[in-house]
Structures are given as C-alpha cells and as structure tokens.
Amino acid sequence: MDILISGASVAGPSLALWLQRYGHHVTVVEKAPALRGGGYAVDFRGRVHMETLGRMGLRDSLEARATHMGDIAIVDAAGTQVAALPSAIFSGDLEVLRGISPTCSTRRRGSTCDIASATRSRRSPRTSAAWT
Incomplete structure (x- = not known):
C-alpha cells in the first residue's frame, strides 16, 4: 500500500x-x-517507551546522543546556590534534542x-x- x-x-x-x-x-x-x-528536547519515560525504541532499533543510537541533563541550580545574586531542582523533574529516562x-x-x-x-x-x- x-x-x-x-x-x-x-x-x-x-x-x-x-x-x-x-x-x-x-x-x-x-x-x-x-x-x-534544535527546539525542545524529546523525553522518553518508562518501560514502554524504552522497549519501543529498542524494537525500532533506535535505542542505542539515541542513548549515544542523550543530553545527560543534570540538576538545575538556583543561585542568588552572589552566585551562591540557594536551591536545586533534580533533573528527574524535567527529563525522562532518556532525553535527546528534538x-x-x-x-x-x-x-x-x-x-x-x-x-x-x-x-x-x-x-x-x-x-x-x-x-x-
């Protein structure tokens, strides 16, 4: 078809x-x-997403290009960290650029x-x- x-x-x-x-x-x-x-990152979360990427033959290729996003530090005017946001809030099990x-x-x-x-x-x- x-x-x-x-x-x-x-x-x-x-x-x-x-x-x-x-x-x-x-x-x-x-x-x-x-x-x-460019653009926003694409997040893959959970077993179903990861298994689907594997079945598509894309998981290894995407994992090699992962952003490896770290925690986000919030700093004051002096540059002292006052808080941190864990990366798990913003990125999935695997995150790649769009x-x-x-x-x-x-x-x-x-x-x-x-x-x-x-x-x-x-x-x-x-x-x-x-x-x-």
Whole structure:
C-alpha cells in the first residue's frame, strides 16, 4: 500500500519506519526544506517507551546522543546556590534534542522512505530521496 504522511518532525518518520517495516511504501511530506534541528528536547519515560525504541532499533543510537541533563541550580545574586531542582523533574529516562529523534529514525540502517518538501518549486513539486 502507498501511504502519505504529512510532517517530518518526530511522529512522521517514526510512523514511516513502522509502516515500511510491514511492507508499505511510505512518502513523508514536510513543509520545511529540511529536517529541523534544535527546539525542545524529546523525553522518553518508562518501560514502554524504552522497549519501543529498542524494537525500532533506535535505542542505542539515541542513548549515544542523550543530553545527560543534570540538576538545575538556583543561585542568588552572589552566585551562591540557594536551591536545586533534580533533573528527574524535567527529563525522562532518556532525553535527546528534538532534531536527533527523526534523524535517527530516518537514517536507520536498511530503512528507506521517500521525502518530499512542499517548499520546492512549482516546476518540481516533489523530489524523491531515500533516507538510509
């Protein structure tokens, strides 16, 4: 089956990976001219998230790129720490920068998917490329 997914942030490439694994031809369209880096971090929390990343073949790759967020220190005007917020409040079992997650899923070995950018010229509205 041919399937079109709109959006190449986190969910789009992840869904494409699963659908392709089950024999579907997937095209992901994205308004931006390229995958975006930066932005907020993506947190994975708990057994289900970690097992899913493992089944997708992404866990090792993402763990290698973890932010390893530390505790947040609150300091006064003199620079003396007056309080601390544990990192567990803000990050999950695994935290990566936003741009890392789709990059890992789209570059997973043996995974190919067509990507089309909606910002390409009208003359060539769809460019197909393999994500490997």
